[in-house]
Amino acid sequence: MKTKSQNNPPVAVVDCNNFYASCERVFNPKLLGKPVVVLSNNDGIIVALSNEAKAVGIKMGDPLFKVQDLVKKHDVNVFSSNYVLYGDISHRIMTTLEQFSPNVEIYSIDEAFISLEGFKRKNLTEYCREIRETVKKWIGIPVSVGIAETKTLSKIANRIAKKNPKYDGVLNIYGIAQNEIDEYLKITDVSDVWGVGHQYTKLLKKNNINTAYDLTKANDKWVKNNMTVMGLRTVYELRGIPCVSLESAVPDKKAIICSRSFGRYVETIEEIKESVSLFTTRAAEKMRSQNSACRLLTVFLRTNPFKKTPQYHNGVLVHLPVPSDSTTEMISYAMKGVEQIFRKGYLYQKVGVMLTGFEPVDRSQLGLFDSEDRIKMAKVTETMDRLNLEFGSRTLFYASSGIKRSWGTKSDMKSPQYTTDWENLPEVSA
């Protein structure tokens, strides 16, 4: 049985408020105080909203077409997602955080855990206020900070700091009395605990576990049986026992996926092949950037499960005879995969490629064990990667990926790439 120790170092989670919506505002101050929403790929669902948009009743995950009335009525500003912009702003924020702690874990595009080992409780709050103000001043993005003894508790503090204006964006529950922590846990619904999703919420509520506090009192054995060791870890963390450590080194990916919904339905194998070829190219680029080669490639496709038209979904796992990082070679296997699973007569909505079974690439060995051909392929690939990096990802591409790509993703309301494209530098008015 694990017990709580006295001196866990404080951990803070810094989380950007309504990140994508806030990014759109950075270069467009007219949007301040106005409702803003940002759409997923293909302009499908809402993935980020400003507080004003939440206030008129729009929710995360709503399909755009279902909230069109609200959008019109309240004059909501709608944007297609602009990942290049968000990624660049994210990078600036993370760099800023690294000036405040030597130990930063970039957890997602809009969130980081930072270790504040060595700080006294009293100074922690002030320090985190300074972080918050610096990010706002330098980058223009509002963030909230939660500080606690474990990551899971820091997420709870963060959430309360964000929701309740009286905390002004920073809540520090590190080192306070247990009965005070309990008060915060009692006002946190169990569904808002990090690690508790839809399914577990249903199960927990059925068993009369309604708040984060209730969950700390749950029976360990029951939790492990019903929620695996992951669930048990969450319970310990809520009790103040750290089980999830801070990981500042970025681990290599164990899987790389590239998949997309089409901008319209696709019926022909030729167009499916074009898209799979393009997605294989993208996935292979990502894989090479971490110097991996893969043994396994999965191709999958599916119709639209929301439609009443005939449904079909399938995937195939292709084993490569030799681990490969060559786009040319991977495309040829992916095409064989498509031929295996494609069926005529369906309206396809989405396809994707997943790479797994990674091994480190060691080019020096290529010549020893493999044909001359492979070395040549590697050179072509390297050249393409370099040119595409330098001149943009569409400089050189495989003809098999299609040229017109009329099946491509919809993105009709995209903001300019203010920070990464000279053509789009914002104008300064005198």
Add this chain to the structure above:
DNA sequence: TCTGGGGTCCTAGGACCC
């Protein structure tokens, strides 16, 4: 007309081996 994309971890169960 219109419902995202990219990841992680854990577990059960089958195949295979001795």
Add this chain to the structure above:
DNA sequence: TCTGGGGTCCTAGGACCC
């Protein structure tokens, strides 16, 4: 009559995260 048991590897599926 009676059909082991333990270990490992792999995969599919289900849960979660943002």
